[in-house]
Amino acid sequence: MTATSAVITSSEEYQANRRSMEEKLGEIREAYETAFIGGGEKSLEKLRSRDKMTPRERIDSVLDQGSPFLELCTMAGYGTDFTVGGSVVGGVGTVEGVDCMIVANDPTVKGGASNEWTLRKCNRLQEIAVENRLPVLTLVESGGADLRSQKEVFVPGGAMFRAITQASKAGVPTIAIVYGNCTAGGAYIPGMSDHVVMIKERSKVFLAGPPLVKAATGEVTDDESLGGAQMHTDISGLGDYLAVDELDAARIGRSIVRRLNWHRKGQNPAANVAEPVLDEEEMLGIVPDGLKVPYDPYEIIGRFVDGSEFDEFKPRYGSGLVTGWAQVHGYPVGILANSRGVLFSEEAQKATQFIQLANKSDTPLIFMHNTTGYMVGKEYEQNGIIKHGAMMINAVSNSEVPHISLITAASYGAGHYGMCGRAFNPRFVFAWPSARSAVMGSEQLASVVSSISAQSARSRGLDYTEDAEKQLFDMLKTQADVESAPLKMSGMLYDDGIIDPRDTRSVVGMALSAIHSGPVEGAEGFGVFRM
Structure with missing residues (x-):
């Protein structure tokens, strides 16, 4: 079905999101310019x-x-x-x-x-x-x-x-x-x-x-x-x-x-494709500045797939993960996109089935990250969140169709693995300027470490004040924010590049074209799934 949009570009929320994204893009462009000048202007003049x-x-x-x-x-x-x-x-x-x-x-x-x-x-x-x-x-x-x-x-x-x-x-x-x-x-x-x-x-x-x-x-x-x-x-x-x-x-x-007599093993590029019905320019105002605020992944999908057409799989089950089929520049794709951050057992099982289906039909997969990880707590542990999360990670690990990872916002914890982070060998990984990736969010990380440090000091009879604990919290949060930022992650080669959200369709299309230079074939089997 053709995607529709609920984005109101004149709203205060949209405008605030857009201003934040444009500010981040400015920082990214400035950093990229340092790479473009290489050894500096004098070295460039000498070369010329x-x-x-x-x-x-x-x-x-x-x-x-x-x-x-x-x-x-x-x-x-x-x-x-x-x-x-x-x-x-x-x-x-x-x-x-x-x-x-x-x-x-x-x-x-x-x-x-x-x-x-x-x-x-x-x-x-x-x-x-x-x-x-x-x-x-x-x-x-x-x-x-x-x-x-x-x-x-x-x-x-x-x-x-x-x-x-x-x-x-x-x-x-x-x-x-x-x-x-x-x-x-x-x-x-x-x-x-x-x-x-x-x-x-x-x-x-x-x-x-x-x-x-x-x-x-x-x-x-x-x-x-x-x-x-x-x-x-x-x-x-x-x-x-x-x-x-x-x-x-x-x-x-x-x-x-x-003269190489080179032939593609996969699909050839399509001569004519339908452009998205929804405006790519509006991508800048979709992702909120605060990573705790959810956003609608349909608004992104509808702005980079052909004709804004997306056929959703299991729309009423495990709604925290959107899955479905589309085309990008004529290439068929399956898309998995986080919609509310946390992954529950239902989302993990839905993802596992969807990945298996993509392998049966030799369809490349696009993972759109916005996850804080798998749900924690007594009820969820008793209901099998570990084995269900492991099931999803098993499917991702043993899937043989090409994967593309697109980190649009948060990508934390084991959710990063389940959504095919760098360690799971996606063919390409791209990040938006709004991306963040770490073991957990900076506030959670700082809270855990500062609390444990305070408890340890007090148990040894040391005078550890609340002010000292807060100072440690602030220091750890700042450090985690820096280390999880897109420029730092890209500098470590944990992604293949930070892209302007408006270029998502072009970048994904070029990646898919490169992928189809070789054969696109799914896995014939998977490892043992714990049920």
């Missing part, structure tokens, strides 16, 4: 003075003209001492009509050297590529490991090279376009890729540069004869193609993708 493109410009030169780019993990390392972004830019885009994973080193950040956040981000991007069967284009310019953090980089860094070769083994093509110096570990990226493009007088690939070679062996040599593009295409054979400049390299990279 050498007639080189920035990493995002290089990506744009490879993409089909006018096609979008779904950048992922932009805030990697936010809140740490490292430059935000992990010195690499990556995401999903279309090249010659093929959905690809495109990863570009950022030479403005220490010459594209890899730190621990580079590794975490690259491993996540590689995971997405293999799971969704996306050809990988790596736009390489890297000085290898950031030596100042080598103890965090060296041992786990091997996983990045291992992933490249395993992608090739899995039938996922890997293409490296070398834009500048690739030294030490950076040299192994083209060394392990299926196809390698080098740029005349620009690409330099060697395990050790001339100064280190001289120090190690006494040999005196120069960049070009040691690891230049012409040497590698004419003599060593490491380079497969020789480009005259960066744009020519992008052209060659596109031609390689065109």
Whole structure:
């Protein structure tokens, strides 16, 4: 049925929600801008003075003209001492009509050297590529490991090279376009890729540069004869193609993708789809500022699914969890959306059946988070909330259709697990600026810890005043608020990006297109369900 809306955009409540969301969006945009400038304006000017493109410009030169780019993990390392972004830019885009994973080193950040956040981000991007069967284009310019953090980089860094070769083994093509110096570990990226493009007088690939070679062996040599593009295409054979400049390299990279004879294993994109009847712009005023206030998930669903059409499953049972079927950009989906935060036994059992049905029909699932967890209390424990919650988590864990998690508000406790949080390997996780994720809400966490601390101190005969307890409560609440905020969570790579609510339809549509590059098949069986 076509969704209807009860939103009154002129109401004081709606306007307050919208102002709060716009304020949060402003904070997110400001943080994102720090990632976009990479190593800073001076480094960008230096790059341009050498007639080189920035990493995002290089990506744009490879993409089909006018096609979008779904950048992922932009805030990697936010809140740490490292430059935000992990010195690499990556995401999903279309090249010659093929959905690809495109990863570009950022030479403005220490010459594209890899730190621990580079590794975490690259491993996540590689995971997405293999799971969704996306050809990988790596736009390489890297000085290898950031030596100042080598103890965090060296041992786990091997996983990045291992992933490249395993992608090739899995039938996922890997293409490296070398834009500048690739030294030490950076040299192994083209060394392990299926196809390698080098740029005349620009690409330099060697395990050790001339100064280190001289120090190690006494040999005196120069960049070009040691690891230049012409040497590698004419003599060593490491380079497969020789480009005259960066744009020519992008052209060659596109031609390689065109000749891959690549076919999607899933559904092709629909030529014509019905846009939502409800206004996407109104998304900004739906989620309340206070996470304790419930909101209607139908108001979100009706603004990003095709034609605002949503066929609800079990609407009269377990109403705290909305489940149903829809399409997004022509792709069929099942949707699970929390409506009142707390999950009871009925919601858990309903979710379990719905997930099983989605697996029977090979239908991807979208989990819309707004949950404080499973219900607690004597009555609910006696009625089996643990086994029913475990049943839902079992179904999520063993479901094999692709999952997309969309954290719109609270995502706390075991409810985060039941709604397919990061640890349950959804293909993509996106957060709204209103998202919060933690063991429990900040007030509950602060209350529990401060109360236990006060009781412990008093039991030992210590003078622990109510003021001291309140100070501890305030400190813990502030800390929990910071740690559960979307920027912090995104910086830890617990999601793949914070999105503007109005972009939900576009982002989910691009994710679904990437998912359908590979086969979409449900599980044939599940683990033992405790009844």
